[in-house]
Amino acid sequence: MIVTERAYLRSDGRKGIRNHLLVAYLVECAHHVAREIVHPFRESGVELIGFGGCYPNAYAAKMMRQLCTHPNVGGVLLLSLGCESFKRTELSEAIAASGRPVETLVIQQSGGTRKTIEQGRVLVQQLLTQMADVPRVPLEMREFVVGTICGGSDATSGITANPSVGRAFDRLVREGGSGIFEETGELIGCEAIMAERAVTAELGTILETAVTKAAAYYTVLGHGSFATGNAEGGLTTQEEKSMGAYARSGGSRISGLLKPGDVPPSGGLYLLDVVPDGEVRFGFPNINDNAGIAELIACGAHVILFTTGRGSVVGSAISPVIKVCANPETYQRLSEDMDVDAGKILEGRGTLDSVGDEIFDLSLAVARGDKSKSEALMHQEFVLTYKTFEPIGPSCLPRV
Amino acid sequence: MSDPRLLRLDPLDNVLVTIQTLQAGDRVTIDGREVTVPSRLTLGHKLAARDIRNGEKILKYHMPIGSATRDIAAGEHVHLHNMKSDYIDTVEMQARHSSGRST
Numbered sequence: 001m002i003v004t005e006r007a008y009l010r011s012d013g014r015k016g017i018r019n020h021l022l023v024a025y026l027v028e029c030a031h032h033v034a035r036e037i038v039h040p041f042r043e044s045g046v047e048l049i050g051f052g053g054c055y056p057n058a059y060a061a062k063m064m065r066q067l068c069t070h071p072n073v074g075g076v077l078l079l080s081l082g083c084e085s086f087k088r089t090e091l092s093e094a095i096a097a098s099g100r101p102v103e104t105l106v107i108q109q110s111g112g113t114r115k116t117i118e119q120g121r122v123l124v125q126q127l128l129t130q131m132a133d134v135p136r137v138p139l140e141m142r143e144f145v146v147g148t149i150c151g152g153s154d155a156t157s158g159i160t161a162n163p164s165v166g167r168a169f170d171r172l173v174r175e176g177g178s179g180i181f182e183e184t185g186e187l188i189g190c191e192a193i194m195a196e197r198a199v200t201a202e203l204g205t206i207l208e209t210a211v212t213k214a215a216a217y218y219t220v221l222g223h224g225s226f227a228t229g230n231a232e233g234g235l236t237t238q239e240e241k242s243m244g245a246y247a248r249s250g251g252s253r254i255s256g257l258l259k260p261g262d263v264p265p266s267g268g269l270y271l272l273d274v275v276p277d278g279e280v281r282f283g284f285p286n287i288n289d290n291a292g293i294a295e296l297i298a299c300g301a302h303v304i305l306f307t308t309g310r311g312s313v314v315g316s317a318i319s320p321v322i323k324v325c326a327n328p329e330t331y332q333r334l335s336e337d338m339d340v341d342a343g344k345i346l347e348g349r350g351t352l353d354s355v356g357d358e359i360f361d362l363s364l365a366v367a368r369g370d371k372s373k374s375e376a377l378m379h380q381e382f383v384l385t386y387k388t389f390e391p392i393g394p395s396c397l398p399r400v
Numbered sequence: 401m402s403d404p405r406l407l408r409l410d411p412l413d414n415v416l417v418t419i420q421t422l423q424a425g426d427r428v429t430i431d432g433r434e435v436t437v438p439s440r441l442t443l444g445h446k447l448a449a450r451d452i453r454n455g456e457k458i459l460k461y462h463m464p465i466g467s468a469t470r471d472i473a474a475g476e477h478v479h480l481h482n483m484k485s486d487y488i489d490t491v492e493m494q495a496r497h498s499s500g501r502s503t
Contacts, residue, residue, distance in 0.1 A: 155444035159407055159417050163461060189487040193463055234418070234444030236458075236478070237485035240465035247409075247461050346419040346443070348404045 001175050004368040007139035008074065011099020015139045016071035017302045017367045018045065020318060021127050023077045023120070024068060025050035026091075027084035033105075033113055034079040037120035042378060046124055047317040049294075049382045056085040059260065059276075059387040064091055066261040066298040069098040072318050074131035076100060077123050079116075082108030101130040139367065142267045144177040146363055147296030147304045147319075148248045150186075151289035154309030154327055155233040158244020160355070161307035161326035161342040166250035167356025168305065168363065169269065173252040178264040180299055181249040182272035182292055184214035185223075185285065189239030190246045194271070197254045200398045206257050207271055214275040214285075221284060248307060256397040259389050260295040265397055272299060282386040290314055290383040293321065303363050313337045315379025320372040322362055324355075339373050403428040406447060410462035415446040415478050417460070428475065435475025446478040458483050 007015040023046060025034040031050060038048045049067060051060045068076045068091065076095050080088045088104055095102040103123045110116045148165050150157060169179040187194060191211035195204035226238045235241045255268030264270050274295055275285045286292045293304055293316045304321045306312065311330040315321045325331040328343030335341075340359055344350040350358075366372050406416040406428060416430065418441050426437040430449060441447075446460065452472040457464040466483045476482070 155442075159409065159419070159444065163409055189485075190463075231480060232442075234442065234446065234479075236446070236480055236483055237466040237487065239463075239485060239487045240460060243461050243463055243465055246463075251462075345407065352409070 001141040003139045003141055003144045003177075003364055005138050006136040006369070008071070009135040009137045010071055012069070014071040014300075015137060015143055016073070017139065017369075018072040018318075018320070019074040019131060019134055020072055021046045021075045021077070021124060021131060022068060022073050022317070023048050023079060023124070024064065025079040026064075026086040026088055027054050027081050028052035029054075029081040029084065030079040030107055033107055033116050033120065036117045037077070037079070037124060040121065041124055041128075044128065046128070047380050049317050049384070050079070051086060051384045053386060054084045056087075057386050059389055060384055061087065061091070062261045063294065063298050063384055065094045066263075067294070067318060068095050068102075069100065070297060070318055071300065072302065074100060074134055075127040076102045077120060077127060078102065078104040079120070080104060080106045082106045101127050103127060140176075142176040144172075144367065145180065145264060145300045145302050146172055146177065147180045147182070147272075147293070147299065147301035148307070149182060149289060149292050149296060149304060150245060150248065150307040151314070152308040152310035152312045153245075156326040156343060156346065157307055157309040158241075158247060159326075160345045160352075161309070161324045162244055162247040163352050164340075164342045164345070164355040164359060165248045165305050165307055165324055167352055168359035169248065169250035170252055171356065171360045172363075173250070173267065173269050176267040178267050178270065179250070179252070180258065180264065180270045180272050180296055180301060182274050182296060183245065183286075184210050184271070184273055184275055185218050186245040187211050187242050188215050189237070189242040194246065194254065197252075199253050199255055199400045200395070202395045203254070203256065203398055206396055207254065210257060210271065210273045210275070213273075213277070217275050217280055217285065220280045248305075257392060258299055258396070259392050260387070261298045262392060263300040270299075272296060276387045277390040278388055281388060285387070287385060288383060290316060290381040291385060294382060294384055303366055305359060305363070307342075311337070313374065313377075313379065314381045315372070315374025315377070317380045317382045320366050320375045321379070322359070322366060322372045323374065324359060337373050337377070403430065406430070408449065409460060412462045413459045414449050414452055414456070415458055415460050416449045418443055418445045418447065430475055433474065437475070438477060441477060448472045448474050448476045448478050450474050452478075
């Protein structure tokens, strides 16, 4: 099955559904200049990302590399202050090696704020010209990657939006595409059931261990899981609560475990382990929904399915975010921000299957160029913080 | 045919989810059988889709979310009073098995 006939072919062979130019700051000190460079080009596909930290971090370096060479990205302008620890030359070389045009501006060497903004805007014009003639080719389903996340959940999330996305994921995986779900901290209680869905017993153990790690991590942070409010909302057990979030994964076999920045080797369903390895060091694994979205995108997600009950409005840089609204009342209030009204299931105007099909079809339409609501509203949230990960081993991606 | 006020998340589930508030005394239809709702139930609560025996797994999304702690009749509210979690906290388990080791 062909997702779109007009994907952007990159020199590294990967294919995108958008052709964004990224302006990426490499420390917070370069953030303002980068934002000012982007501003006049906001409607020309130029987007802002960056890493605020001044201290080195291997995870952040990998994330930036994977994001700057994401299939939806056609070129990059790096913005450095000059004395931060981020290895800008390494990043620039990795981007160039992927066949993408890349330029770097160092504020300390280019005359300060005003002059760097001027030079940056000239470079953006040049890069946009260089990116304009990317070959357009068909994107096969087996090359299509979709991520899912939830935010602002309520009692409806687990019974409408999440299982509907699960149905869409079932169809995606059946057709040969890749689906990635995440947030192991919300899967506590599901680990045994999830392990049974792994394609190998060894992978099953790895999935269970990932959830155990999350449970330990959140315990240290003092975050309980099952609260009284959950019971009032009709939930009875820890596993039932987690099942509501887990429902987004659908019913396919689980093909592997990824860590942020790892790209699925082939079609299938993947769990993204977002909880850092080792001792608790830098605080909450993901400080907000966009931190998780950025990680899904770093794994190659072309499109993000975001389920919400209370109603989130966020989007993202790089890949379009599709909002699936679980609660019909929220949908009424925030319809300009919502792409799919999954709450209609509660009113008898749809079923999990019909809404699942709607989500799947909308993902394809967005891949073919339709703008999601958050994309049309120019949401381009982006967050990247400090983490520590051990690389995944071969058993995380078994060949079966 | 089930009641439009109740959602069956998976055909094999033995519980249904209320998708609007039901008042005590309301009559709902489960598989053609009329049952009386025993107490006020807000959105998101569960009713037994059929008779469930003590010890049987409660299935929602076709997945076990715990076990019945007594016999539950079709149409009864399934909640903290008649089911329990089967989940053993992994952190607690580790702490029990390896006291003194930091996790």
